Structures are given as C-alpha cells and as structure tokens.
Amino acid sequence: MLSFLLRRLLLLLPVLLLVSIISFFLFYLSPGDPAEVLLTGPQGPPDLKAVEEFRAREGFNDPAPVMYVRWLSKVVRGDLGYSFTSGEKVSDAVFSSFLPTLRLSLISLFISLLISIPMGILSAVRRGSAIDGLGLSLSLLGVSVPNFWLAYLLIILFALRLDILPVAGYGDGGDIEHMILPALTLGISAAAVTGRMMRTSMLEVMEQDYIVAARARGLTERSVVLRHALRNALLPVVTMVGLNFTYLLNGSAVVETVFAWPGIGSLMTRSIYCRDYPVILGCMLFLSLLTISLNLLTDVCYRYCNPRLIHETGS
Amino acid sequence: MASLSFTVFADSSSSGNILKADMLFGPDDNLDPAYKYTGWYLHEAGIYETLFSLDEDMNLVPTLATGYDQVSDTEYRINLRDDVTFHDGTPLDADAVVYSLQRVMDSSNSRHGELDFIASVQAADDKTVVINTKQPHSPTIATLVDPLFSIVKPDVNLNTTPVGTGPFKFESFEKGVSLSVVRNDDYWGEKAKLNGAVLYFVSDSMTRAMQLEGGDVDIARGLPQSEVAGLKENQDLEILSMETMRENLIYVNMNKAPFNDISVRQALSYAINRQEIVDTALEGIGGVPAIGVFTSENPWSANDELVAYEHDPARAKELLESAGITDEDGDGWLDFQGAPFNITIKTYTSRAENKPSAEVVASQLEDIGIKCGVEILDSGALSSVLSDGDYDLALYSWSTGTTGDPDYFFSKHFESTGAEAKKTGYSNANVDEWLAKARATFDDKERAEYYNKVQEQVHKDCPEIYLFYLNELAGANKRVKGYKLYPSSEINLLTPELSIEG
Numbered sequence: 001m002l003s004f005l006l007r008r009l010l011l012l013l014p015v016l017l018l019v020s021i022i023s024f025f026l027f028y029l030s031p032g033d034p035a036e037v038l039l040t041g042p043q044g045p046p047d048l049k050a051v052e053e054f055r056a057r058e059g060f061n062d063p064a065p066v067m068y069v070r071w072l073s074k075v076v077r078g079d080l081g082y083s084f085t086s087g088e089k090v091s092d093a094v095f096s097s098f099l100p101t102l103r104l105s106l107i108s109l110f111i112s113l114l115i116s117i118p119m120g121i122l123s124a125v126r127r128g129s130a131i132d133g134l135g136l137s138l139s140l141l142g143v144s145v146p147n148f149w150l151a152y153l154l155i156i157l158f159a160l161r162l163d164i165l166p167v168a169g170y171g172d173g174g175d176i177e178h179m180i181l182p183a184l185t186l187g188i189s190a191a192a193v194t195g196r197m198m199r200t201s202m203l204e205v206m207e208q209d210y211i212v213a214a215r216a217r218g219l220t221e222r223s224v225v226l227r228h229a230l231r232n233a234l235l236p237v238v239t240m241v242g243l244n245f246t247y248l249l250n251g252s253a254v255v256e257t258v259f260a261w262p263g264i265g266s267l268m269t270r271s272i273y274c275r276d277y278p279v280i281l282g283c284m285l286f287l288s289l290l291t292i293s294l295n296l297l298t299d300v301c302y303r304y305c306n307p308r309l310i311h312e313t314g315s
Numbered sequence: 316m317a318s319l320s321f322t323v324f325a326d327s328s329s330s331g332n333i334l335k336a337d338m339l340f341g342p343d344d345n346l347d348p349a350y351k352y353t354g355w356y357l358h359e360a361g362i363y364e365t366l367f368s369l370d371e372d373m374n375l376v377p378t379l380a381t382g383y384d385q386v387s388d389t390e391y392r393i394n395l396r397d398d399v400t401f402h403d404g405t406p407l408d409a410d411a412v413v414y415s416l417q418r419v420m421d422s423s424n425s426r427h428g429e430l431d432f433i434a435s436v437q438a439a440d441d442k443t444v445v446i447n448t449k450q451p452h453s454p455t456i457a458t459l460v461d462p463l464f465s466i467v468k469p470d471v472n473l474n475t476t477p478v479g480t481g482p483f484k485f486e487s488f489e490k491g492v493s494l495s496v497v498r499n500d501d502y503w504g505e506k507a508k509l510n511g512a513v514l515y516f517v518s519d520s521m522t523r524a525m526q527l528e529g530g531d532v533d534i535a536r537g538l539p540q541s542e543v544a545g546l547k548e549n550q551d552l553e554i555l556s557m558e559t560m561r562e563n564l565i566y567v568n569m570n571k572a573p574f575n576d577i578s579v580r581q582a583l584s585y586a587i588n589r590q591e592i593v594d595t596a597l598e599g600i601g602g603v604p605a606i607g608v609f610t611s612e613n614p615w616s617a618n619d620e621l622v623a624y625e626h627d628p629a630r631a632k633e634l635l636e637s638a639g640i641t642d643e644d645g646d647g648w649l650d651f652q653g654a655p656f657n658i659t660i661k662t663y664t665s666r667a668e669n670k671p672s673a674e675v676v677a678s679q680l681e682d683i684g685i686k687c688g689v690e691i692l693d694s695g696a697l698s699s700v701l702s703d704g705d706y707d708l709a710l711y712s713w714s715t716g717t718t719g720d721p722d723y724f725f726s727k728h729f730e731s732t733g734a735e736a737k738k739t740g741y742s743n744a745n746v747d748e749w750l751a752k753a754r755a756t757f758d759d760k761e762r763a764e765y766y767n768k769v770q771e772q773v774h775k776d777c778p779e780i781y782l783f784y785l786n787e788l789a790g791a792n793k794r795v796k797g798y799k800l801y802p803s804s805e806i807n808l809l810t811p812e813l814s815i816e817g
Contacts, residue, residue, distance in 0.1 A: 032698065041352045047734075049428045083344070159531075160528060167531045169531065266518070
C-alpha cells in the first residue's frame with residue numbers, strides 16, 4: 001500500500017508540469033493581445049501607449065518559453081503571482097473563490113447521494129416495475145437536461161411560483177437558503193449518473209451465488225439487500241462518486257453564473273474572458289492538483305473497501 | 316474577502332429603507348477609484364464624487380467645484396465648494412484634490428495616458444486648484460467628469476476603505492457578490508432619503524430579471540430584451556428604457572478592395588435597414604436606429620444636419636455597379652473583378668446584441684446579392700484581427716463618451732493617428748485639422764462647428780457604419796421612487812432622491 005501511494009505521489013509532479021505547459025501555451029497561442037483585452041474598459045478601446053507600457057512591465061515582449069520559465073520559477077517557490085485585473089494575489093483569489101465552491105459541492109454531493117442510492121437500490125430490487133421505469137426515465141432526463149435550464153426551472157418553481165426560496169445570490173456568506181437551489185441543480189445531474197450506476201451494480205450483485213446462499217439461509221429480503229448486496233454493489237459507485245465530487249469541485253461555471261455564486265467556476269470564466277493569465281494558470285494548477293489528489297483518494301478508498309484488489313496485484 | 320459584515324442586509328427587513336439593486340459589473344478586488352474602472356462602480360454607488368459631472372441632459376455641471384476660471388489658453392483655476400467634508404469628517408481642501416489628480420498622472424497608473432495633456436496640478440490656496448495644460452486643450456474640464464478622477468481622502472488605504480464625499484458611505488464589500496453603503500448624514504447637498512443600499516453583482520441577465528420579479532431586489536439593471544414584455548405585465552414593476560451613449564457600429568476595412576471605394580461603403584450603408592435590426596435583433600425595444608456617430612440625445616450631435624442613409628436597396632445596387640460590382644456570371648450573386656463578392660462580418664458575443672445584429676445585417680446584404688457570412692471571435696482576438704487588417708466588416712459596440720466631450724471618441728476613431736482609425740484605415744487631412752483646431756478652441760459654439768464638419772465628413776466617407784444607439788433597459792419595483800436613468804448610466808445609480816415606500 002505504501003509503495004503504491006509513493007508511486008502515485010511521484011506521478012503528481014510530471015502531470016502537474018504537463019498541465020502547466022499545456023495551459024500556458026494554449027493561453028499563449030490563443031489569438032488576441034492580453035494587454036489590450038485587459039486594458040479595454042467599459043468605455044472603449046485602450047490607449048495604445050498604455051498597452052505598450054503594460055506589455056513592457058509584465059514582460060509580454062519576451063518569447064513564450066522565457067515567459068513560461070519565469071512564471072514556473074516563481075511557482076516552484078510558491079509564488080503564483082498577482083492577478084492582472086484586480087492586483088490581488090492569485091493564491092488568495094483562487095482560495096477565496098474555492099471555498100464557496102467547496103461548500104456548494106459538499107451539499108450537492110450529499111443531495112446526489114440522497115437521491116441516487118435509494119433510487120438505484122429500489123430500481124434494481126423492483127426491476128421492471130413502475131418504480132424502475134420511473135427511476136430510469138428520471139435519470140435519463142437528469143443526464144440530458146442542460147444545467148442552466150434545470151436551474152431556471154427550479155428558480156421559477158421554488159422562487160417565483162412557490163416563493164419559498166431566494167432566486168439567486170450568495171446571501172449571508174453563502175447561507176443554506178441561498179445554497180439549496182444551486183445545490184439541487186448540481187445534485188440532480190450528478191444523481192442521474194450515480195443512480196444508474198447503483199442500479200446496474202446492484203443488479204449484477206443480486207445474481208451472485210452468495211445472494212442465493214443468503215436467501216437460502218432464510219434471511220429477510222431486507223437484510224439480503226442491505227447487508228449483503230449493497231455493500232458489494234457500492235464498490236463501483238465509490239469510483240463514480242469520487243469522479244462526481246471532482247467534477248463538482250471544479251466548479252460549474254454555468255450554475256455559478258446563473259446563481260451569482262462567487263465560486264471558482266465563475267472566477268475561471270471571468271479570468272478567461274479578460275485574459276488574466278496568472279489567475280487562469282493558478283486555477284488550472286490548483287484544480288489539477290485537486291483532481292489528482294481526489295483520484296488518488298478514490299483509489300485508496302477502493303482498495304480499502306475491496307481487499308481482493310490488493311491480493312490480485314500482490315502488493 | 317471572506318470577512319464580511321452583513322449588518323445592512325440583516326437590517327433590511329426591519330427598517331425597510333435599504334435599497335437592493337442588481338448590477339452587471341462591480342469592482343474586482345481593489346476598491347481604489349483610480350484603479351482601472353473601479354471609480355465608475357464606486358461613483359455609481361454614490362461613494363465618490365468628481366469636481367464636475369454630467370446631469371441627466373448631458374450638461375456639464377460643477378459638483379465638488381463651484382466653477383472654474385480660464386486664466387489663459389493653458390491655465391484653469393478651479394474653485395472648490397467650502398462646505399464639503401469627507402466621510403471621516405475632514406474638510407475637503409485643495410490639497411486633497413491635487414492628491415487625487417496627481418496620483419492618476421503617475422506613470423504607474425494604467426490610465427495615466429488620459430491625462431498626458433496636463434503639465435501640472437497645484438493648490439493656489441485652500442479652496443483653489445490650478446491646472447496647467449501642455450497645449451491649449453478644450454476638453455480639459457470635461458475630462459474631470461470621469462470617476463477615474465474621483466476626489467479621495469489622502470492618506471487612507473483606498474484599496475480596502477473608500478473614503479469619499481458622496482451621499483453614501485462605504486459599508487462593506489464582498490468580492491464578486493455585493494457592495495453595501497449607508498447614508499452619509501453629513502452630506503453637503505440634499506441628504507439621501509435611503510438609509511442605505513446593497514448593490515449585487517449578477518452577471519446573468521436572466522437571473523437579474525428573475526430576482527426583480529421575485530422581489531429579491533428592488534432595481535435590476537441590464538434586463539434581457541426578451542424578458543421585458545413579460546415583466547411589463549407585472550403590476551408591481553416599472554420598466555425604464557433610455558437611450559445611452561453606447562452604440563453598435565460596423566468597422567469597414569478601407570485598406571482592402573473594394574472597401575477602399577467610397578461608393579461601396581455608402582452602398583453598404585444604404586443596404587442596411589436599421590429599423591429592421593431594432594425590430595428583430597433588439598425585439599423592438601433594445602435600441603434606436605442610428606443616423607450619425609452620436610445619438611441625437613448628445614448635445615454635440617449633428618444628426619439634425621445629416622441626411623440619414625435610409626434603407627434603399629436600389630440605390631445600393633446602383634452604387635455598387637458604379638464601383639464595378641455586378642453579377643458577371645449570372646448566378647444571381649454579385650461579383651467583383653471576376654470573383655464572387657463575398658463579405659464576412661466579424662464580431663464578438665460578450666455583448667448579447669452583437670451576434671443577432673450581425674446576422675440581420677448579413678441577411679440584408681444577401682438581399683441585394685452579396686454573399687455574406689458572420690464569424691464570431693472573442694473580443695480580444697477580434698481586436699488583433701482588426702489591427703492586422705484581416706477583415707471585411709467588423710461589428711462593435713462602444714460608448715461614445717462618458718465625459719460627454721466629443722474629442723474622446725473622435726480622436727480615436729477619425730484622427731489619422733487614432734487607434735481605431737488605424738483599424739479602418741481612415742485618414743482625412745481636413746478631419747485631422749478640424750479635430751486639432753477644435754481641441755485648441757475654447758468657444759463651445761466654434762468647437763461645435765468643427766465637430767459638425769467632422770460628423771458630416773465621416774457620415775459621407777463611411778469608415779464606420781452606425782447601426783443603432785443602445786437603450787439601457789432597467790426595471791424597478793414600483794415601491795422605488797426617484798429612480799431615473801442617465802445617458803451615462805454606467806456611472807450613476809444611487810442618488811439622494813432615491814427612496815423606497817413601505
């Protein structure tokens with residue numbers, strides 16, 4: 001287990017390096033002069049002199065590899081630089097917008113599990129019944145409906161017609177009232193995928209010999225399903241939940257924009273629009289690190305839950 | 316910015332005299348009004364004021380100044396009000412004004428170029444500031460309208476704690492979320508009726524409309540055109556619309572044949588049905604068909620003297636024919652020098668009205684036999700493409716001037732050295748001369764004559780084709796009283812007259 005962990009941790013470095021190279025050069029190759037974009041105000045195009053000054057000050061006139069190395073050498077020392085638009089430290093900007101996303105992601109994940117696990121189990125146990133049909137159609141709908149549309153529907157229903165929740169906003173530091181609708185939007189789409197996974201996995205397990213054996217021992221159906229089948233059926237779902245959580249933590253730009261939620265998704269969108277590349281690169285690095293770590297954590301969980309895996313690989 | 320005091324928000328239910336409004340944009344992180352366009356947002360919030368400002372009819376009025384004397388062609392003496400105090404109680408004096416202007420002139424400020432014409436700013440006495448310009452420069456006083464030149468309290472950390480002179484005092488700011496202000500009880504003018512206000516920054520226009528409808532906010536700016544009809548049916552809401560200084564226009568690449576031919580450019584202008592653009596792309600409410608470069612609401616506009624390019628496809632075809640653009644191969648489409656005459660309109664989508672407008676124009680050009688397509692780029696990429704001269708037509712949206720002075724827009728777009736004139740390739744010695752003369756003339760009447768000439772000339776030359784003047788669409792709950800839109804609405808919202816009933 002330890003050597004597995006070490007190996008995976010070592011892999012982090014080249015992956016991060018690759019991510020940084022790709023994002024830096026994608027940014028560099030995309031058309032448009034960042035200095036000009038950054039200095040364009042609501043009033044009109046920027047002063048050409050101001051653009052030149054900015055380019056000189058920020059070293060934009062150097063070749064791309066030189067810019068990259070200069071940026072990287074700072075990053076290695078833990079300095080992600082300063083935002084071109086707001087002048088604040090990139091690490092502060094990324095961190096302060098990650099917290100709202102994290103809060104939202106946790107609640108969304110909770111909602112998605114609350115919906116998907118019971119739905120998956122019920123669909124599998126009552127396979128072919130009306131409940132199964134309903135579950136399948138709902139999850140199909142959940143996967144296919146675009147997030148922003150679902151968001152508007154939920155707003156119209158809960159905030160405008162029923163008038164029990166605020167339309168959007170961050171409220172008092174992201175209070176629960178303001179969090180329900182965005183979390184529900186994200187939770188429903190995540191639940192759709194997890195629910196189907198849960199059902200498939202459950203169906204597979206229910207056909208195993210040990211389930212027949214459990215039934216033969218005269219256990220109640222409830223105990224067969226919950227104690228014997230569910231535990232084993234959850235394994236592939238753990239991977240799916242890990243993936244879902246990663247996806248949620250990356251911040252949904254669409255949902256955050258619709259609900260005016262100041263998360264990392266909206267920070268990224270804003271920064272991309274105004275070519276604030278220290279912030280874009282900071283976000284990319286942070287999110288890659290997060291994604292890799294979560295994947296690792298999922299793998300560790302998986303091994304822990306499924307000892308067979310360790311025996312098979314012999315480590 | 317995790318630390319926030321949301322007392323204002325909590326109070327709102329009890330006192331009921333806190334206005335909540337949805338804005339499109341807000342400060343990034345830094346609250347210094349001299350930082351990029353942050354001053355605009357803080358002026359909008361009633362925190363900072365400038366020496367002079369524009370009233371709702373675009374007239375220049377003294378604000379923190381009582382007026383000015385022009386001592387010579389290059390020297391202005393600005394007299395300050397003597398009853399103004401900053402939010403922390405210290406009185407406004409000439410030193411504070413000098414400090415506020417000089418820090419913008421510092422080369423570290425990204426907008427210092429806009430003050431390049433100033434030679435020096437000094438305090439003559441406690442209540443008088445003297446500005447010397449390098450050359451005679453008639454837009455000098457109008458320049459000071461820009462909230463970039465907000466008068467600030469020296470020696471405080473303006474990045475986090477704005478201290479101004481306006482009717483509202485800074486209360487708290489949460490990045491990307493909201494800005495809260497409270498009434499300034501020691502305001503020099505009419506005191507604000509509101510106890511305070513919270514401005515929310517909501518980038519999605521549908522969300523703003525729904526927040527207004529749901530009563531989450533009292534005022535919502537920048538409503539989507541598609542939602543206005545529905546919102547108008549709501550008895551609790553009032554929808555306001557006002558022609559702004561912002562307009563949509565098409566750059567014509569004069570460096571490329573056949574657009575170097577004036578007949579071709581005029582033909583394009585005749586081929587465009589501006590009313591149809593407004594009726595379709597803007598749902599009939601988002602704008603007003605354009606005549607010349609300035610909206611008729613602008614006091615400097617020469618629209619009364621211009622003959623509008625009315626939609627006239629026959630005339631357009633005639634002009635094209637005179638430029639050698641005809642259907643040579645009989646396929647129903649026009650050709651130029653043996654090849655099909657195809658046009659691509661390039662534009663960007665961060666302004667919602669650009670793409671639909673470009674599509675309507677494209678279909679109108681197809682109606683007279685020009686194969687026309689629309690290409691979407693991001694605004695940064697588009698600007699580079701234009702600088703490289705790699706385009707036929709480009710549809711843009713610009714403000715024609717927050718300061719109200721025509722020199723701002725004209726010198727960029729029509730003077731040979733202007734950044735935008737370089738993109739269209741427009742250069743006219745007469746126009747250059749008129750603009751230079753107008754800058755060195757202080758008589759407004761005489762200036763207006765020069766600017767009328769410029770407007771007539773560019774109207775004829777068509778380096779840019781004006782489509783429509785954009786309307787600002789805002790909605791307010793009927794409980795809100797005293798809410799009005801300004802032509803320069805991008806810098807005005809919270810005023811002392813605003814109040815909420817009930």
